[in-house]
Amino acid sequence: MALWSGRFTESVSEFTQRFGASLPVDKALYAQDIAGSTAHARMLAAQGVISQDDADAIAAGLARIKERIETGDFAFDINDEDIHMSVERALIADIGDAGARLHTGRSRNDQVATDTRLFAKARCTDLMEANVALRRALIVQAEAHPDIIMPGYTHLQHAQPVLFAHHMLAYTWMLARDFERLAAARRAADASPLGSAALAGTTYPLDRQMTAEALGFARVIPNSLDAVSDRDFLLDLSYACSVSCMHLSRLCEEIVLWSSAEFGFVELSDAFSTGSSIMPQKKNPDFAELIRGKTGRVVGDLVALLVTMKALPLAYNKDLQEDKEGAIDAAKTLEECLVCAAGMVETMSIKPENMRAQAKKGYLAATDVADYLAKKGMPFRRAHEVVGHLVLLCEQRGCDLEDLTLADFQAESDLFEADIVSSLDLEAIVAARTTIGGTGNAAVAEQLAQAKAVLSTDETTVSN
Numbered sequence: 001m002a003l004w005s006g007r008f009t010e011s012v013s014e015f016t017q018r019f020g021a022s023l024p025v026d027k028a029l030y031a032q033d034i035a036g037s038t039a040h041a042r043m044l045a046a047q048g049v050i051s052q053d054d055a056d057a058i059a060a061g062l063a064r065i066k067e068r069i070e071t072g073d074f075a076f077d078i079n080d081e082d083i084h085m086s087v088e089r090a091l092i093a094d095i096g097d098a099g100a101r102l103h104t105g106r107s108r109n110d111q112v113a114t115d116t117r118l119f120a121k122a123r124c125t126d127l128m129e130a131n132v133a134l135r136r137a138l139i140v141q142a143e144a145h146p147d148i149i150m151p152g153y154t155h156l157q158h159a160q161p162v163l164f165a166h167h168m169l170a171y172t173w174m175l176a177r178d179f180e181r182l183a184a185a186r187r188a189a190d191a192s193p194l195g196s197a198a199l200a201g202t203t204y205p206l207d208r209q210m211t212a213e214a215l216g217f218a219r220v221i222p223n224s225l226d227a228v229s230d231r232d233f234l235l236d237l238s239y240a241c242s243v244s245c246m247h248l249s250r251l252c253e254e255i256v257l258w259s260s261a262e263f264g265f266v267e268l269s270d271a272f273s274t275g276s277s278i279m280p281q282k283k284n285p286d287f288a289e290l291i292r293g294k295t296g297r298v299v300g301d302l303v304a305l306l307v308t309m310k311a312l313p314l315a316y317n318k319d320l321q322e323d324k325e326g327a328i329d330a331a332k333t334l335e336e337c338l339v340c341a342a343g344m345v346e347t348m349s350i351k352p353e354n355m356r357a358q359a360k361k362g363y364l365a366a367t368d369v370a371d372y373l374a375k376k377g378m379p380f381r382r383a384h385e386v387v388g389h390l391v392l393l394c395e396q397r398g399c400d401l402e403d404l405t406l407a408d409f410q411a412e413s414d415l416f417e418a419d420i421v422s423s424l425d426l427e428a429i430v431a432a433r434t435t436i437g438g439t440g441n442a443a444v445a446e447q448l449a450q451a452k453a454v455l456s457t458d459e460t461t462v463s464n
Contacts, residue, residue, distance in 0.1 A: 018078060020318075025325045026083045027076055030069050032118035033083050034062045036111060036194060037091075039214035041102055047205050049105065054098040061095040062087070083115070084108050105204035106197060109228040109316040113193040116324060118215065120237050123331040124186035128462045130338035131179045131244070135172045135455050137345040142168040142448055147441065149426050150265065150355035151364060158362025161426050162439040164355060165448065172451045174247040179458050181240035188236045192217035193227035199315035200224055229315040231305065234327045238302040241330040245295040248337050252288035255344060259285050264354040269347035272340070288344060291337045298333050301326035356426070363391050365401050365424045368432070372423045376415045386412045 038059050045055035065087055068074040080086035085108075091099035142165035152162035192212035195202070201224045208220045221227040258265035268285055276282035304326050308319050366387050373383035389412055394400055402424040409416035422428055433440040437447065 017081070020081065020321075021078050022082045022321045022324070023076060023078060023080055023086060025328065026112070026115070027086070028328060029115045029119050029324070030083055030087065031066065032115040032122075033087055033111070034066045035118065035215060036114045036211075037087065037102055038062050039211045040106055040194060042214065043207050043210045044101075044104060044204075046210060047207055049204050049206075050098075050101045054101055057095045057098040058091065058102050061091045061099060064094065065090050082108070082112070084111050105195070105202045105206050107199075107228070109198050110193045110196040110224075112320075113196075113228050113230070114215070116231075116327075117189045117191065117193065117217075117233060119324075120189035120233055120327065121186055121216075123328075123335075124182050124189065124237060124240075125462060127241070127244075127331060127335055127338070128179055128182050128186070128458070130335050130342070131175055131182065132455060132459050132462065134338050134342040134345065135175045135179075135451075135458075137342045138168045138172045138175075139448070139451055139455065141165075141345060141348075141350070142172075142444075142451075145350055145352070146444070148350065148352040148355055149359050149430055151359045151362060152439070158358070158364055160367055160439075161359045161364045161430050163430060163441065163444050164350065164352075166439040166444050169444070169447055169451055171247070171251050172455070174250075175244070176451075176454055176458070178240065178244040178247060179461075181236075181243060183461060185233065185236035185240045187218075188233040190218040191221045191233075192219070193221050193230075196221065196224035196227035199228055225315045229312065229317075229320070231309055231320065231323050234323055235302070235305055235309070238298075238305055238327055238330050241334040242295075242299045242302045244334055245291075245298040245337060248341050249292045249295040251341060252285075252291045252344075255288045255348070256285045256292070259283075259288075259348075263358070265351055265358075267349045267351065268344060269349070271347060272344045287340050291341060294333050294337055298330045301330040359426055360400065360402075363394065363401055364426075365429055366391055368423050368429050369401065369420070372420060373413060373415055378413070378415060 041050070041055045041058040041062075044050045045052045065074065068090075074090070076086055077089075080089055088099065088102065091102065093099075145164050148164040149161050150164050150167065151158045152160045152167070192208065192215060194211045194215070195206040195208035212218075212220045221230070255266065255268070257263050259268050268283070268288075270283075272285075272287050273283045274286040276284065305323060308322050312319055369390065370380065370383040370387045373386060374380045378386070390401060390404065390409070393408065394404065397403075402421075406416065406418060406420065409420050431440050431442075434443055436443065438444075
């Protein structure tokens with residue numbers, strides 16, 4: 001019979017026992033469960049609810065159980081239903097009545113909420129560490145290639161030339177926002193529900209502040225109903241994971257494109273590529289594709305939890321058993337994707353000659369030619385039309401803007417002078433973007449310094 005079986009005259013069926021058990025999932029939270037139980041026992045002794053001898057026996061017994069689990073010497077039994085019952089049953093078997101006193105003033109409702117919050121805090125920290133590692137790899141690539149020019153795109157069509165470093169740094173800022181979301185999720189989880197009991201608190205003189213401090217929580221949740229039923233912190237974690245995976249998917253989509261023969265901008269290392277079972281020449285960006293594909297799973301984890309939570313009345317409901325599997329999966333998947341992406345970025349080879357060759361195609365100087373006319377007094381909309389005619393002329397001739405003669409330019413407007421040629425130089429076009437956040441060399445150097453400073457701050461935040 002189960003530990004809660006006093007009210008019942010018969011056991012659940014074997015099927016419903018398996019159907020209702022969360023142990024296969026929540027046994028991953030054994031360390032958090034044991035930490036919470038240890039803190040609870042010590043608080044009970046400090047408050048005179050149980051004896052100090054019992055508390056010492058409980059703490060020692062829990063430490064032995066933790067060691068057995070970590071050495072593989074602990075047999076999990078599905079009949080225990082969840083990690084809480086599994087640990088408690090083993091504790092009672094080890095130390096007797098002292099172990100049976102552990103649950104005084106506590107419910108599995110506040111116990112599981114405590115375990116899950118401790119888990120979420122730890123996983124957020126792991127993900128923040130992986131996040132800064134990928135940003136570091138992107139910054140290294142940007143710093144190592146400060147002057148490489150590549151085509152910038154809109155609608156996946158050639159738009160304007162940009163620095164490769166500028167493109168890499170765009171992803172560091174996406175990831176910096178991801179870091180902020182993960183930090184916010186960690187703060188959301190950093191509150192103790194322990195001592196709220198089933199839903200209404202307890203008649204025992206519990207010191208909730210003591211257990212919160214022992215477990216490293218920043219604060220105590222002030223409402224017992226909210227404490228046992230809130231899973232917003234898991235939604236925050238799942239959302240942060242989903243957005244970060246989406247950003248990684250965008251990066252990996254570009255890596256897939258850039259490593260193709262059509263682009264040839266980068267070559268992935270052999271360690272982050274695979275071959276074909278039939279085509280000997282193939283070098284496939286499988287791991288970039290896998291990251292792109294895993295994004296769907298992580299987004300699904302978020303949606304599943306949102307739907308689970310959408311109509312739950314207060315306080316605890318068995319539906320909440322479904323909260324952990326998706327969050328555990330989302331965090332694990334994101335961490336692995338971040339590690340894989342960092343390895344790809346660190347080891348990929350850059351092909352500047354191919355980037356430059358493509359930057360010379362697609363009339364990337366067109367905007368600068370229009371700006372040339374606008375700076376000489378022509379309304380920009382009229383200048384836009386004039387340059388459009390010049391691009392049409394190039395298409396008809398099968399050439400680029402830099403192949404046109406001064407006479408060709410002056411046929412469209414007498415504002416063109418011989419210095420128009422300098423407006424078509426890729427280096428000049430890029431360097432002219434001097435505004436904050438622009439792709440000009442000086443602006444990118446300033447941006448790089450800022451990205452490194454933010455990264456340094458975030459590295460400190462991870463450990464705090």
